[in-house]
Amino acid sequence: MNDLIEQLKACVGPANVLTEGDLSAWEQDWRKRSRGKALAVVRPGSTEQVAAVVRACAAHRTPIVPQGGNTGLVVGGIPDASGKEVVLSLQRMTAVRGIDRENLTMTVEAGCVLQAVQQAADDADLFFPLSLAAEGSCTIGGNLATNAGGTQVLRYGNTRELCLGLEVVTAQGEAWNGLTGLRKDNTGYDLRQLFIGSEGTLGIITAATLKLYPKPAATLTAWAAVPDMQAAVRLLQLAQDRLGSGLTGFEVMGQFALSLAARHMPQLRVPFLDASPYGVLLENSDSESEGHARGQFEALLEAALEDGCATDAVVAENLSQASQLWHVRENIPLAQAQEGLNIKHDISVPISRIPAFCAETDALLAREIAGVRLVNFGHLGDGNLHYNVQAPEGGDMAAFLREQEERVNTLVYDQVHKFGGSISAEHGIGELKVDKLPHYKSPVALSMMRAVKQALDPQGLLNPGRVVPT
Numbered sequence: 001m002n003d004l005i006e007q008l009k010a011c012v013g014p015a016n017v018l019t020e021g022d023l024s025a026w027e028q029d030w031r032k033r034s035r036g037k038a039l040a041v042v043r044p045g046s047t048e049q050v051a052a053v054v055r056a057c058a059a060h061r062t063p064i065v066p067q068g069g070n071t072g073l074v075v076g077g078i079p080d081a082s083g084k085e086v087v088l089s090l091q092r093m094t095a096v097r098g099i100d101r102e103n104l105t106m107t108v109e110a111g112c113v114l115q116a117v118q119q120a121a122d123d124a125d126l127f128f129p130l131s132l133a134a135e136g137s138c139t140i141g142g143n144l145a146t147n148a149g150g151t152q153v154l155r156y157g158n159t160r161e162l163c164l165g166l167e168v169v170t171a172q173g174e175a176w177n178g179l180t181g182l183r184k185d186n187t188g189y190d191l192r193q194l195f196i197g198s199e200g201t202l203g204i205i206t207a208a209t210l211k212l213y214p215k216p217a218a219t220l221t222a223w224a225a226v227p228d229m230q231a232a233v234r235l236l237q238l239a240q241d242r243l244g245s246g247l248t249g250f251e252v253m254g255q256f257a258l259s260l261a262a263r264h265m266p267q268l269r270v271p272f273l274d275a276s277p278y279g280v281l282l283e284n285s286d287s288e289s290e291g292h293a294r295g296q297f298e299a300l301l302e303a304a305l306e307d308g309c310a311t312d313a314v315v316a317e318n319l320s321q322a323s324q325l326w327h328v329r330e331n332i333p334l335a336q337a338q339e340g341l342n343i344k345h346d347i348s349v350p351i352s353r354i355p356a357f358c359a360e361t362d363a364l365l366a367r368e369i370a371g372v373r374l375v376n377f378g379h380l381g382d383g384n385l386h387y388n389v390q391a392p393e394g395g396d397m398a399a400f401l402r403e404q405e406e407r408v409n410t411l412v413y414d415q416v417h418k419f420g421g422s423i424s425a426e427h428g429i430g431e432l433k434v435d436k437l438p439h440y441k442s443p444v445a446l447s448m449m450r451a452v453k454q455a456l457d458p459q460g461l462l463n464p465g466r467v468v469p470t
């Protein structure tokens, strides 16, 4: 192995091959539930260096785990415990290669932090809509590799919809330049789509050409109190009818999730907390003016109050109030972590079936596991819920996780399957859910996935054990 380490040092420079010291930033997952051991952390600075690293690893049959900001939530971007895998970190590849204003595109390297991508678009007086709570640390390469969602999917789609071209280093160490800015190109298989969402198992994304949009003239935020999930879906329908493509965010939050935010972050002001079982956060982005957006928003909320699908509502007066409302939503995962260990689910169900899914699954869990607490919140506009399960109040949370996690997962995922949903709407499969796929995906789909993996990575060196069940 010393031979490989020396070759890697020759590829990227000795300072960029880390083998000693505290490597926890690369070896431990964001939720601190798993820790691996890397043979080395290698930090190439260019596509050519990535290709050289892959060729060296392939020659030594050494597995590679690509890594961006290491904010993934399914244990997909850290090495296993064997000490035999190389972590290939894209963090040094941060260049914005160019912005084409007329074509509304920008080309960036994979290690660009999402916030820097948003800022570069903003500096050009344009808008890159991907937005998620990890945007200060996650990279665009990681967003593409996980096909990340976030808060603007309703209007702009997942990361997949925001990408026109890719540059990828293959498992054989060849660089494929697919950095096109074309919106139409039907010359055969769309290879880009294979790599997006493949979680580092098919190739290493080194750069991407992304779609940009004109900046909205005004973005307003509102909060509505709603009596139940059915009413939240009804409010979504009303908002879609009245705001059309102006509706850029629609987040639902259950009362218990909100009460955790209020308990652990007392500086947050949670509207209508005691008065309603659910809160809904709405965002309206308008291309005309703030006055136009506000008028539209107020008319919608009046209609909702009349309809009964909202019992109270408030429109943020200014940016500071709007960001306070968003802080409540964004801080729920943190508040939940402060409350203690919990079981996370990142599911989707057709929106029309969400009320029945929640009613049935809430009751099932309450019946099967005494005292269980549900932290239910998420992107209702995309049919995506973080349907999380917290241990009973005052209980031993580590014991709860040990004894109940498998059972809770099976109950929830069986329900998701029954309602025609997906067990992973956003975060991906990684290592955490790889054993679940055979239960919930068809044998035909699994055999096509295995065939693709075998064709592109016949040695099985890219992120082994993740996504594709063996």
Ligand code: FAD
Pocket: 030, 065, 066, 067, 068, 069, 070, 071, 072, 073, 076, 077, 090, 110, 131, 132, 133, 134, 137, 138, 139, 140, 141, 142, 143, 144, 145, 146, 147, 148, 149, 150, 151, 199, 200, 201, 203, 204, 205, 206, 333, 426, 427, 430, 463
């Ligand atoms: P990493 O964690 O480093 O890697 C993730 C996966 O991608 C791994 O399998 C890794 O091997 C692979 N990978 C990384 N870079 C590359 C590359 N260049 N080429 C090939 N493979 C690569 N996700 C959502 O979808 N929506 C959300 O709203 C959301 N909110 C989040 C909020 C918080 C607080 C946190 C911590 C995470 C959240 N996530 C969310 C999870 C999410 O997957 C990411 O944060 C992000 O997309 C991962 O980017 P990363 O650069 O950190 O990737």
